[in-house]
Amino acid sequence: MKKFPLLLITLILAACTPSERTTIENFDDCVAAGNPIMESYPQQCRTKDGRLFREDIGDEMEKKDLIRVDLPRPNQAISSPVTIEGEARGYWFFEATFPIVLEDDQGDILATHYATAQGEWMTEDFVPFTSEFDVIFGDATKGNLILKKNNPSDLPENDDELRIPVTFDKSSAETSLITLSFYSEDDLSNAMFDSPVTVTRTIPKTAKVAEATLLALFNGPTEEEELEGARSSEDLEKLGEYYLGINIHAEYQDPLNPPTNGKIIENVAIVNFRSEALSILNSAAARQFMVKSAIEETLRHFPTITHILYAIDGEVFDEWDA
Incomplete structure (x- = not known):
C-alpha cells in the first residue's frame, strides 16, 4: 500500500517536467541544452534520446x-x-x-x-x-x-x-537622421508634386549619407510613414533596381557647355543609373517629372546640394526627349 503514493508522486513529477523531446526542436535548442556537437559541415548536434539536428546553412x-x-x-x-x-x-x-x-x-x-x-x-x-x-x-x-x-x-x-x-549585430549605436520626400495620394492621382509628404528617418551612421538616403527613397515608405500619408510609385521603386550611386561635387564643369566657355556650377549631385533607367527617366514628360521631383526634392534637403544631374553608366546624360 505504501508504494501507491510514491508511484503517484513519480507520475505527477514526470507529467510536470518537460521532456527533452518537447523542448528541443532544432539545432540551436540542441546546442543550448548542452548536447555534443559533431565535427562536420554543416555541424550536427545529437540529443540524449538519439535525435540528430543539423545546423541551417541555407542553400x-x-x-x-x-x-x-x-x-x-x-x-x-x-x-x-x-x-x-x-x-x-x-x-x-x-x-x-x-x-x-x-x-x-x-x-x-x-x-x-x-x-x-x-x-x-x-x-x-x-x-x-x-x-x-x-x-x-x-x-x-x-x-x-x-x-x-x-x-x-x-x-x-x-x-x-x-x-x-x-x-x-546591433552593437553599433551611431546613427544619422535623413529626410525623405514621398508622394501624397493627391500627387499620385493628379501626376503632380504639389503636396509631398516629408518624413524623417534614423539610419546607421555612414560616410555615404546621400546614397543611403536615395536607397531609402527607392525602397519606399515604412508602414508608419504610410499611415502619415507617404506613398511611393512603381517607377520610383523600379529605379532602385537600376541605381548605381551618387557623387557630390563642390565644383563641376557644366557638361552642357564646352570646356572653353563653359561655366562652373557649385554643389552638384550626379545621380548614376544603369541604361535601363532611361525607360523611365527619358519617357513621357509627366512620368519623368514624377520620379525626378521625388529624387530632387529629397536631395535638396542636403544643404551641400543645389544642382542635380543624372548620369547613365557614369556619363552625364542631357539629351532628354521631354
Whole structure:
C-alpha cells in the first residue's frame, strides 16, 4: 500500500517536467541544452534520446557550383553597413550586377541592394563580386541574406537564389537622421508634386549619407510613414533596381557647355543609373517629372546640394526627349 503514493508522486513529477523531446526542436535548442556537437559541415548536434539536428546553412551546398560567398558565412553576425564578398558564375549577373535582399526571420524585407562584378561578367567562369549597404535591423535579431540571380526575362523558370542565414549585430549605436520626400495620394492621382509628404528617418551612421538616403527613397515608405500619408510609385521603386550611386561635387564643369566657355556650377549631385533607367527617366514628360521631383526634392534637403544631374553608366546624360 505504501508504494501507491510514491508511484503517484513519480507520475505527477514526470507529467510536470518537460521532456527533452518537447523542448528541443532544432539545432540551436540542441546546442543550448548542452548536447555534443559533431565535427562536420554543416555541424550536427545529437540529443540524449538519439535525435540528430543539423545546423541551417541555407542553400550553400546546393548552390556551390553557381555562387559562393566568403563573407558573410552562414550564421555569422552582420552589422551595418553589410559587406558581402564572393564569386558567381557570369550568367548569375546581368549588366554586371545582381539583386540582394535582406529579410528578417519573419520574411519582412529590411533592405534591398545589388552586387557588382569585379571583372568581366560575360563568361561562364566564376566572377568575383562585392556589395555594401546600410540597414536598420529594428527589433529583428536574425534573418536571411538572399542573393538572387539577375533575371531580365522575368520568367519564373529563370529565377534562382542563394539563401544565407545570418544574425544581426546591433552593437553599433551611431546613427544619422535623413529626410525623405514621398508622394501624397493627391500627387499620385493628379501626376503632380504639389503636396509631398516629408518624413524623417534614423539610419546607421555612414560616410555615404546621400546614397543611403536615395536607397531609402527607392525602397519606399515604412508602414508608419504610410499611415502619415507617404506613398511611393512603381517607377520610383523600379529605379532602385537600376541605381548605381551618387557623387557630390563642390565644383563641376557644366557638361552642357564646352570646356572653353563653359561655366562652373557649385554643389552638384550626379545621380548614376544603369541604361535601363532611361525607360523611365527619358519617357513621357509627366512620368519623368514624377520620379525626378521625388529624387530632387529629397536631395535638396542636403544643404551641400543645389544642382542635380543624372548620369547613365557614369556619363552625364542631357539629351532628354521631354
